[in-house]
Amino acid sequence: QVQLVESGGGLVQAGGSLRLSCAASGRASSSVAMGWLRQAPGKEREFVAAISYSSANTYYADSVKGRFTISRDSAKNTVYLQMNSLKPEDTAVYYCAADSISPRIRSNTPYYWGPGTQVTVSS
Numbered sequence: 001q002v003q004l005v006e007s008g009g010g011l012v013q014a015g016g017s018l019r020l021s022c023a024a025s026g027r028a029s030s031s032v033a034m035g036w037l038r039q040a041p042g043k044e045r046e047f048v049a050a051i052s053y054s055s056a057n058t059y060y061a062d063s064v065k066g067r068f069t070i071s072r073d074s075a076k077n078t079v080y081l082q083m084n085s086l087k088p089e090d091t092a093v094y095y096c097a098a099d100s101i102s103p104r105i106r107s108n109t110p111y112y113w114g115p116g117t118q119v120t121v122s123s
Contacts, residue, residue: 009117022096033102
């Protein structure tokens with residue numbers, strides 16, 4: 001079992017930055033791939049970024065490449081999403097996700113979810 005809790009969301013102006021954090025706990029939390037998905041009002045949930053359990057591999061949606069950076073601190077069982085140059089279209093609820101393999105995160109079907117944190121970018 002893996003429990004996930006996000007933090008760091010909020011309101012920011014376009015062009016600004018935010019850093020999301022996700023703390024993982026549970027027996028398997030140190031050996032899972034982790035990532036972020038998001039869902040904007042009226043839209044389907046979409047993949048944002050993922051990182052392998054070893055941190056050797058990272059993956060990004062085209063819409064955030066060059067602006068967002070995913071990283072993890074294995075000692076703290078925490079994954080981060082540094083979001084720069086934010087745009088109004090980045091407004092969404094951001095969900096931390098975990099799974100034994102990253103492809104399931106990248107395909108929007110992770111086994112574990114957090115409750116989500118709201119990110120609002122004003123124009």
